[in-house]
Amino acid sequence: MAGIGQIIDGKFRILQPLGRGGMSRIYLAEDIRLGKRWVVKEIPKVIGRQKNILFIQAAISEAQIIKSLDHPAVVRIVDIIQDEKALYIVEDYVQGRSFQELAQEGSAIEPEDLKQWAVQLCQVLIYLHSRKPPVIYRDLKPENIILTDSGHIRLVDFGIARRYRPEGRRDTVYLGTVRFAAPEQFEEYGAQTDMRTDIYGFGKTLQYMAYFCKELSPEVYNLIDRCIEEDPQDRYQSGEELLETLEEIRYFGKHTDVGKILLRSLLLLSAAAVLFFAVRQQLSSGAGNGWQELDFLLDSIKADGSFSVQEEEQMLNLVMPHLKEWKEKEGFEQKALEIGELYWNSYEYGSGSCAGAKGALPWFELAGESDETARIYRDLAQFQLSMDRIGLKEQPDGFFREALEQLILLGRQAALLEGEDRLKALILRTAADSLTADIRHYRDDGAELSDVELLLTEVGTLLDTLYRSSEPEREQLQELEEKLERAEQAVRMCFPS
DSSP states (O other): OOOTTOEETTTEEEEEEEEEETTEEEEEEEETTTOOEEEEEEEESEETTEEOHHHHHHHHHHHHHHHTOOOTTBOOEEEEEEOSSEEEEEEEOOOEEEHHHHHHTSSOBOHHHHHHHHHHHHHHHHHHHTSSSOEEOOOOOGGGEEEETTSOEEEOOOTTOEEOOTTOSSOSSOOOOTTTSOGGGTOTTOOOOOHHHHHHHHHHHHHHHHTTBSOOOHHHHHHHHHHTOSSGGGSOSSHHHHHHHHHHOSOSOOOOOHHHHHHHHHHTSOHHHHHHHHHHHHHHTTOOHHHHHHHHHHHHHHHHTOBOHHHHHHHHHHHGGGHHHHTTSTTHHHHHHHHHHHHHHHBOSSSSHHHHHHHHHHHHHHTOSSOHHHHHHHHHHHHHHHHHHSOTTTOOTTHHHHHHHHHHHHHHHHHTSSSOHHHHHHHHHHHHHHHHHHHHHHHHTTOOHHHHHHHHHHHHHHHHHHHHSSSSOHHHHHHHHHHHHHHHHHHHHHSOO
């Protein structure tokens, strides 16, 4: 792993980590002679005791694809460097905000801005698909599209792009980010990905951005629906056909959907405003001293960071006499979520994570189905308890395959949450520890390498999110990254190339 201040090939000084992707690490670097900033992607040649041949070859393939392209919306590769430890790919440093960051800023996106970006994105797809042979990007999603300060888009990360083979019947490897990837990217006996695969990713990306946009016209939603048809034959068949439809939509925003406006307004309320209204509702409802005492108790437990057996008894004495009444009260589900998190993160009785999970589970269930965070915590607690209860020699067929699917789903769901860094770190830690300890059981139960790699991709996305956040401590991030590296090493040893 490159260190801060390290100089690569006598030219590029590492300034700071930017994230990671698959088996690579991404850094911001500076040319020590010219002062220009670049992105350096580092791919280690050895993971544990295994040569990292597959990912080195993939990185070189990505570099070859990008070097063959010449378009202002595509990042340039300026250098490829190797030493005894790693391969380094030096690319343009794109200053701006990803579509994902733009959507999460809170300000509603103007429909006409969205149209301009959609047209630019469509034009770069047309360029890629017009190459000889066509280049299929395969990973179109908001975090891979950067909006520069000048208002232009740039497409980054060609890690799973491929050249289209007209004679091919199917892809050799199925890859992609599940929420935005077309069905043919994951079907066991699916068709080869082609230009229509990128059109599906375009539609899913536009659909994601539409949630954060001012009201759009029905024609826009019709366009999105056709892009994301399950059968490729039902989608737009080329970027040119898609662009023609885009340009025919004169106004992206002329339809008023009251329900959508209300939903967006609620989503954009600040945390402070939500808290204000919740507290006002509690005070006006005549809940009694028990409810207020519970507030004070939970605040005091959070303050010292530990949840003792004595505090648990005090909390239960407050809640249980009123449980039936409070379950019907507005605000109780949030209280139940708080209590569940305290059990999970701070409970002192017992050892290991399962003691907290066991105490937390009934509270997450009381928090109900309406809160996505509570549902993910609940499912994670159920996963940990199921792994703890069953002996490795007693598991039924399919147990570990189902467990792997559950971890993938948890990682995917958590990545969509705003904030919730502690929950994301828990899922990352749980997945990495499970792979490190039980990878042979996953394999022997029928799990494929592609399934395991999908899980590594999902939790790698969580780690990227945590690196971009200001909440986690540097030591915690390093610990999580080391856990993920051990998991990747265990996978390579169990599934040798």
